[in-house]
Amino acid sequence: MFDLATAAVEGALAAGATYADARSMLRRDEAIDVLNARVQRVDRSESAGVGVRALIGSSWGFYAVADLDHASARDAGAMAAAIAKASAEVPGTPMPLADVPVTEDTYVTPHVEPPFDVPLSEKVDMLIGVTETMLEVEGIALARGSLQFWESDTWFVSSQGHRIHQKIIESGGGFDATAIAESETQRRSYPQSFGQFETGGYEVIRRWDFPGNAYRIAVEASQLLTAADCPSLETSLILESSQLALQIHESVGHAIELDRILGWEAAFAGTSHLELSKLGSHRYGSGLMNITADATIPGALGTFGYDDEGTPAQRVSMVDEGIWVGVLSGRDSAAVAGVAPGGMVRGDSYARLPMVRMTNVGLLAGDSSLEEIIAETSRGIYMATNRSWSIDDKRLNFQFGCEIAWEVENGKLGRMLKNPTYTGITPVFWGGLDMLAGGDEWVHWGTPNCGKGQPMQVAHTGHSAAPGRFSNVRVGVLG
Amino acid sequence: MIDPHAIADRVVEMIGDRAEAEVVVGAGVSALTRFADSFIHQNVGNAYQDVSLRVAVDGRVASGAVDRSDDEGLMNLVDNTLEVAGLMPVDDQWPGLASPAPAAEVEHWDDVTASASPEERAAVVKAFVDAGQGYEAAGYCETAAGATAFANTLGQRLSGRSTRATVDGIHRTATSAGSAHQTGPGLAALDGAAAGKLAADRARRGMDAYDIKPGEYEVVLGPEAVATMAIFLAFYGFNAKQVLEGQSFVDLGAQQFDGALSIWDDPLAEGGLGIPFDTEGTPRVPLDLIRDGVTMGITHDRRTAARLGGESTGHAFPGSALYGPIAASLVIDAGDDPVEHLIADVDRGIYVATFNYCRVLDPKSQVVTGLTRNGTFMIENGRMTGAVTNMRFTQSFVEAFGPGRVLGVADDLRFADCEFGAGMVQAPTMRLAGFNFTGGADG
Structure with a gap:
């Protein structure tokens, strides 16, 4: 994948860029959503491609393609440079770049349990259990739970000599209970609105103890209707x-x-x-x-x-x-x-x-x-x-x-x-x-x-x- | 570029008889030329391809997506999604797949826009910037062209393609800003100079703005502000999932709104945008939401339709499993009066060009808070007399459009930008009896 990014940078430089960098990426994500003990969505997606930016004068040109072949990557670099050149129709002063160390390195998010290694059934069962617990509370009409995980590999190359591979792993999720009356809805969420997300593996989810907090959150949502x-x-x-x-x-x-x-x-x-x-x-x-x-x-x-x-x-x-x-x-x-x-x-x-x-x-x-x-x-x-x-x-x-x-x-x-x-x-x-x-x-x-x-x-x-x-x-x- | 139909058919072939399956393949090019401080600073393009698959194996449902179109990538998508489905509990609300049915032969496509060059977008930007005559300009010109194919294992096969072009921007002075927006299916129809002139005019008139006291004011709302109100009603109200969950204000058949208000969804209209079917393969047709103030309909996907005993209205989209089916080709019925006549009828009120950062405080009552932006003016004795500083409002959108509250509808219907993006709402300027402003933006 370094080669793909390199090809893109070379394409941009050959087309006139004064500076270029490129990221080739592989990403996979998993999303699980449960509503009232029913699975709403289980989705596993993957994406792969290369994006390259080229600097000419006062503007960045950028182009991205989903193809993972060298010719497409090089063409993307040339496209990025062509787009940057077109910006000269409405120019500003040349864009400077601050110096940073030129680095070759690898970085991986520290983690304990790779989230994609944890069985889907365990994740789904946990969320169903959490929503069932919330539904035990009188007045709760909607009990939702969700989990989401991302694993992103990026290979970064610049025309100044950077070569960096990173693997970023992110895990998170949450749940909420909604109580509904004739003219109002009241919601409580845990750990926060939209859930809590961190870099790390499935240990993040275990640490926040969804099952142990579900009943309390639902009780609070129900109490809000009469507050x-x-x-x-x-x-x-x-x-x-x-x-x-x-x-x-x-x-x-x-x-x-x-x-x-x-x-x-x-x-x-x-x-x-x-x-x-x-x-x-x-x-x-x-x-x-x-x-x-x-x-x-x-x-x-x-x-x-x-x-x-x-x-x-x-x-x-x-x-x-x-x-x-x-x-x-x-x-x-x-x-x-x-x-x-x-x-x-x-x-x-x-x-x-x-x-x-x-x-x-x-x-x-x-x-x-x-x-x-x-x-x-x-x-x-x-x-x-x-x-x-x-x-x-x-x-x-x-x-x-x-x-x-x-x-x-x-x-x-x-x-x-x-x-x-x-x-x-x-x-x-x-x-x-x-x-x-x-x-x-x-x-x-x-x-x-x-x-x-x-x-x-x-x-x-x-x-x-x-x-x-x-x-x-x-x-x-x-x- | 890939052939979306060939890819969709290939995935269905790979599934064979192992599952019920539906495939959506999209491919195209989007490009956006962005300017700030009156020069182009970010200029981007993207050739994309997306393959989305949903399968049901004996009622066990899963979905997946890739942006690869080679056989290895597609086979991985098929195998992984089937494997995930096998691990799921049975979904007793799985509505099944769409049966074969034709979609309207409507194509919102423009060849020039599909092949637009960065130089052509830059020319629109240059016209916008130059119209400001020295004001600081910022905004973007975008062109997008995409083809979509749908196929499922019941034999439903549909395809469509569409283009869109937008110029959107502001001119600003040291103390004011004014905006303008144009969207349509073709780049040639964009008039960067006219948009730039309107934005600069609003910026010029916005200088020397003064604070006014918070309170309820009669308002004349520009198309952008009206469009945001309409898309909020659609998302949080006329959405069958919200209705099923008890979070919608909708009362079908009731006179919930002023008789001057009619809103419908029409993805097929001439000059419109988008394609004539949804992500479940259901053909799209026009749908009345409000007719003469009476609540007429709600949007469905297959799941909500099955639960409420109706038919899908063709409003599934990639996020509808979570957010519900949403109308995104909204049209608000225009009136006969020019905007100047609406303003002329106001003794004391406020003109608002756009709203900004609107958020629902309660979906059921549709109380929303947000701010005015890029053009807020005092109206006195039928004339715009000066600019006022941006203000925060906290207002029920349902009540604002309620019976007796719509005092005028102008004839300036057009695609208007809204809180959720461009190209989703065609709206006119409207005069409303009251809007609750709860504070000045600067304190």
Whole structure:
């Protein structure tokens, strides 16, 4: 497969590219979905092909083919160069590339149980059992469970001499219970909305103990139907760690993407409220806010050996004690902005142009605990597990809905609340972070569905978080 | 390029009498020229081929897919999928395969678009950028051409092909942005200069925007905003799986909407997009969802149809096992009035060009939150008087279209971009009695 990528690069160079790289890939995935003890879908798919990008002047040209022969790969390289040349009709300034080490290496995701070696019947039986347990709870109309696994082999070659083989293994899944009344539906999910995903093998699934949590989750979904609505007020908001992880993803992770800041995503994903001139001085949040982009965290979903430009995985500070200090970047965007390349460029398949993506963008742990946070809150609301999310194109105005909440009064959890929502403005919200848990409450959550780019690409990203408290947040926003 | 029908037939032949099986083979070329900061920065193309197989072995169902078309790859797909099916429990809701039936002889195909060069896409981009006269432009021009073949072991064989071309972009100033969108089956019909002019005009008029108080306002919604509302209704409401699961607002036969609202799905319409059958081999035909405000129908695949005692409406797609059958060739009935007349009738309200980042808070009530983007203007005494800053809304889409709430429908029906993508909805501008804005985007 190195030969295929090499042929593609040679084709691009012969056609006039000043730089070219290519990825030949083999990927297989398995998806299992169960609804109410019935299998909805069992799907095993494979894909294979080569994608090559060629740089000429101010533009990348990219072409991908599913054929695995040298002639097709070389032709794809020539096509990529031809496409890049056509961009000269609407030119910009020549696109520079930041230097990175030229590497020959192999990386394999550390794992214990290869997920494709675990019998399908074991996986299906586990999910059926989980949904049966949830259906034992009165009021539960829909009980779903799902598992998904990916194994991706990539052979990366660049015209500068990179030769890197990576095998990335990702495993994840989850389940949810939905209770339905005449005019409303209430859902609880585990481990989080859309499930939990990590790099690693089937040990990930075993560790989260789906069967042991199914009944509790279903009971909570049922109880939500008779819970009181979340009141509308401004109060202290305590977020469970998976909701805080999504808050990080949406209001920090996307905002610090350098391609957005440079305007390269302006028409679709959007831009950012951040201005490069304020890098190193802009206050993003309180002193408890320390954010890193760390592609080296063992087991986290955004962990790899090298990004899709051959840049080694690294740990980069993004927010240091509340001050914005870093951006997510690739070789081109870093060179344009004059910063060090961060190794954060990935494509979601061989057929897509790699672009700036989050790795593991997470909040470093604090020194408190959820128990302490609740004990030190005289009045507030504790919200858990995302239900909806919406944020503007500058990543400034957000509104999140959660599946469940509880009142907090005089240091204790009170009654359950349904339909909890909160809204805020990014730097104001993060400025209110005044307590943060850590220890074993710090979790490397995985987001398997981050959309960006045209054509659309779906990235798998990681977000470490622990429960945290935010002051003076507007909650209970409804139409 | 491969011959999709030959590949589909080959897979059915490999299956033999070992299972019930259906095969969908797609092949084509898609290309997208992307620009930002007024230059082309990402320019991509992709020659694709996909072979999808679903089998049922004595009611045990499994599916698989590959992007190879050689015999070894196809044989692996067949063997692996059969093996997986053998490990599954019996699916007592397996609806069986589609019987042989002809599909409409409709082809939304344009040779020029199918062979479009990167230079031709760049020319559309250049026209869009130049129309901004110095504003910063960003967006894309896309051409796509694909052929699809279906075959199953009952003998159903169908094929179709389609093309699509889109130009979509914004012009922006330091404080504002305006958008424009055109989609159709042919590249030649795209007018990059006109799109660029509209986007630049919205950007220019959007400067010096001011904040207004949150609250309920009368609105005039551009086709993009209306299209997003329509696709949300289709996905979360007029979807038989949502109905079966008790999560839909749909009440068949009831006057749930304003009498001025009619929405149907029509993949066969002249100038439309797509192919005349679904991924289960069911021929597609026009389907009324709302007629004069009355809820008329829901979309089915074979599974939901069997469970509810009807016929598939031809709305299966690769994700329908999970998400249900979705209408994606929506048409909203246009009115007779030009947009200016709708605006002229508004004493005080807001014009919204597009919505952004819309998410359902509750599927049953269709309460959705999202933001305005790329063109939000104040209307006073029948005129657009200035720009307002982007706003967040939290609003039930069902209630917004409810009886007495649609005050006008314009004559500007066209393919409009929506939250789920381009080419799925043809929508006009509409005037609605109220929309609940819950905050400004900048705080």
